[in-house]
Amino acid sequence: MATGNxxxxxxxxxVEANFTTLKGDLGNLKTGIAALDAKIIAxxxxxxGALSADDQAALQGLVDDSSALVKQADAIxxxxxxxxxx
Numbered sequence: 001m002a003t004g005n006x007x008x009x010x011x012x013x014x015v016e017a018n019f020t021t022l023k024g025d026l027g028n029l030k031t032g033i034a035a036l037d038a039k040i041i042a043x044x045x046x047x048x049g050a051l052s053a054d055d056q057a058a059l060q061g062l063v064d065d066s067s068a069l070v071k072q073a074d075a076i077x078x079x080x081x082x083x084x085x086x
Contacts, residue, residue, distance in 0.1 A: 015080055019078050019079070019080045026073045026078065029069075029073055030070050030074075033070055041063065043059060044059050
């Protein structure tokens with residue numbers, strides 16, 4: 001049978017692992033958003049493209065929305081809470 005401290009330490013290790021995974025997932029999300037933004041901007045700036053003003057505005061809206069997602073991802077606190085004192 002595990003002692004109280006041992007159980008807490010095991011739980012803390014699992015929480016720390018979850019936060020590490022979360023940090024990686026958020027980083028991957030931001031990388032994916034940046035890659036999508038680059039493709040949208042390249043499409044907007046293509047010399048041969050004949051995008052209408054409405055199409056360009058729609059693409060810019062997507063870039064703006066993805067920028068907001070990156071800001072939201074940045075705002076997520078991924079710092080594990082301090083372990084309780086016993």
